[in-house]
Amino acid sequence: MIYAGVDVAKADHVIGAVDERGSELCKPMGFKNGAAGFERCEAWLEGVAEEPGDVLVGMEATGHYWMALYAFLVSRGYAVAVIDPVQVRAVRRLRGLDRVKNDRIDAGLIAETLRIGQYDPTRLATDEVQSLRTLTRYQQSLKSELAEVKTQCTCLLDSYFPEFSGAFSDMFGAAGRAVLSKSPLPSQVARRRVDSLQRDISEAARGSRRVDGKAAELKALARASVGIRLGEGAAAMQVQSLVRQMDFLDGECGKVERRVRELLELVEPLVLTIPGVSYTTGAQIVAEIGDIGRFRNAPALVSYAGLSSSVNQSGKFDSGGGPITKHGSPYLRRALWLAANRARQYDPSLGAFYERKRAEGKCHRVAVTAVARKLCHIVFAVMRDGVPYDPARPGRDPSKHSVSGSQGAGSDRSGNEKS
Structure with missing residues (x-):
């Protein structure tokens, strides 16, 4: 060769x-x-x-x-x-x-x-899986960009209108943006008529009774604001520009999310039966894994996700397992970790496993990482067998979430490779 x-x-x-x-x-x-x-x-x-x-x-x-x-x-x-x-x-x-x-x-x-x-040849994903991978990564970048825009706007408002953050439960929700898009600074809010301001807020909140009287409250905050006044014109222009960017990015995120859902339903909808796995994390997991048949067994998938513990052993010394390797796909690792953090709240056995790790003295991050490794085995079994997740399925230990014959496709139950 x-x-x-x-x-x-x-x-x-x-x-x-x-x-x-x-x-x-x-x-x-x-x-x-x-x-x-x-x-x-x-x-x-x-x-x-x-x-x-x-x-x-x-x-x-x-x-x-x-x-x-x-x-x-x-x-x-x-x-x-x-x-x-x-x-x-x-x-x-x-x-x-x-x-x-x-x-x-x-x-x-x-x-x-x-x-x-001694590598085996690599196979490219199918058209649907490649599309899902492209869009899930793009969706993540859009959300990161949106978070950055919100951070910039928050910094500006902290200087020019620090009281605004307390006026709404979500300062960049529909009602908050409706105000900022027309009158982003205290001097502009103070000059507006109460009925006009309230109308904008109510329309953005779709008539919710929770915003009744919000215009008068906001005007009072504006009149008493301790925000700076230097460079107000430029600051107002920037805030309005940032709000428009938020609206645009929200719209793009919505379009991408709808397409991602369609692709996930087409490629591998069964991952949604796993507790804690949402459309967002499920799509990212499926997209990054691709063809489950390329993994020999569940531990191979754990290794690909970079969730395996590093080893530090020499002679009689054994550290007992170090930090995770972080090799492989960072997108898959992130999605599994986020799903595991939710799964521990909705799956009793994973929740019990998390609590055992906490009782052993592990911090929250390390305990959730251990749950993510368990979740890898579940994902592997669901995608390999093509069946919904069922913790009570015969042959499965609910406390460990292992699957009989977990050596993977291409192996018999004894773990020997099939010819």
């Missing part, structure tokens, strides 16, 4: 190859990230191996630049494995190349990592 490594970048890639003994077969070659470059890469591979089946190509999972080349090589019959950059760094240290880095050396290191690691 020949192992070829590709160091990918935005504009240019470099490919190198080693044989089964780790000897470099020929000089690494650079090529462009485009159709002509890909054809040149294929010609180079034909020069080092007679058939595509004689080569395993590897590339790092860095950014998105690998995907086009990956799709091209797979279409040409080559097996391609996407490698965790952490493992390439480990081989770099092993070879004493910590302070030596260039594209040609990196291509050789990726090939060597592939040779040592």
